[in-house]
Amino acid sequence: MAARVIVIGTGPAGVRAAEALVEAGLRPTVIDEGRRDGGQIYRRQPEGFTRSYDTLYGTESARAAALHQSFDALKSRIDYLPETLVWNISANAVHLVSGTSCRTLEFDTLIVCSGATDRLMPVKGWHYAGTYSLGGAQVALKSQGCSIGSRVVLMGTGPLLYLVAAQYVKAGAAVSAVFDTSTLLQRLSALPKLLAIPAALKKGIALMGVLRKARVRVYRGVRPLEISGSPVHGVSHVEVALQSGVPFKVACDAVALGYHLRPETQLADLAGCEFSFDDAAQQWLPATDEDGRSSVKGVYLAGDGARIRGADAAERSGRLAALAAMQDGGLKVDGLVSLREQLRVFSRFAAGLRVAFPWPARLASMLPDETIVCRCEAITAGELRRVVRETGAREANRAKAFSRVGMGRCQGRFCAHAGAEVISAAASVPLASVGRLRGQAPVKPLPVTLIEEETSE
């Protein structure tokens, strides 16, 4: 098999992919944007911090420790490039930047384990200082030992909503309320699928127990109305309509917001991978076969960066993608069948989570015109609707060209899903026909001064 193998990411998928390659005697280059390995879910705290694995990762502490130990053992057998951003992918080459140095590395096989970020639905006032993504609120605690505020409201839906709430409570933060847009009925109807992994379901129920014991107020079936505050000092209240329809307002100085996760697919896009619309997830995802092969020869996708199935599945899909790559390279590999079977169970559980915590698409059409959709450039839902109405733009990239929604420096990571819903509702066309924003290099802003290093063979 050709020796030039690159793995992007050192979360659960990336580490297990690298491990499988090393076991087969290969020496992959492993590139990661983070200072330390672990990805977001098993993110390591800075050197010198003293909290235990149990404190940091709770029920997942053994998994986190195992992943970190595996990676530590791999370090001398891989070429590890931390704090390095893959900002573009061209035919058989990744373009890297680290600090102000840039270079290009060629590959024969590329395994992209790019992870996920929060899936966001705007709410009026979410641009006020003190609104964070749920994942961000978790990073503040896990990586820095901080709460995002002294009175925190958590709002949205998804497993992360309850996980972060429970972690905040355990760490001693003041959680003023948890607002979930999903209903108890939706949760119950998801049970058959969630029972695919009873242990995971049990952990989820235990999180609710932590909140109940701490007397945290949890409201289900809510409709977020507004985050109020001031442009100078930031958020001061969150107002929702309760399931009964009654408006309800809570004082706070910070809000954590998120609606489950979305894969970071820009790199797959730049690599030329085909995408297809996933009806269940209501999003465009890179097309892969069961083992992680993309439509581009030599490019494999794994973990939550390909589809959201959680960290345990990511470990398996990372390994599976590496095995598939080696098989395609002519090596004999074992264990494919067992990994596929395990992943099918995780896929079923993930489908259950989407039923239990559905993406609240309908909220997009109800956003008041003055709601900011694009936080980067403060562009409102009303402006996006005007563009759809006056220019007839019904496709995401065309609407972006006219409205600039998705053109800001987050490159649509936090507005594209909701923006597409706004376009779909305003134009009365199905979400799938709105399409998706094309990935653009650089996938993140680069320093103005770059020094080119010697390019590899």
Add this chain to the structure above:
Amino acid sequence: MSGRFVRLAETERKTFVIIVDGVERRAAEGDTLMVALLTGMRTLRDSEFGDGRRAGFCLMGACQDCWVWTTDGDRLRACTTPAVTGMSIVTQLAIAGEGVWPRG
């Protein structure tokens, strides 16, 4: 002005001085610049589009809503930049004076 972030753990770390908008503040070893700033103040930047102050959003280097500038004009992403002794940070370009020419 009080801070936005609240330290709940790892509070025994050594601290050092950074300069924020010309004022001395203390950061702890291992702090990201974002934490160093927001444990002492409620916001860290102005939106370029006139909708007010911002204090970051994703904390994982994806949203770019925590950009601040050094007094030399270099841009830093506060959530992924470690705080370092002696750093001098500008969070309000409008009052930083003519000395600061932001790059990027």
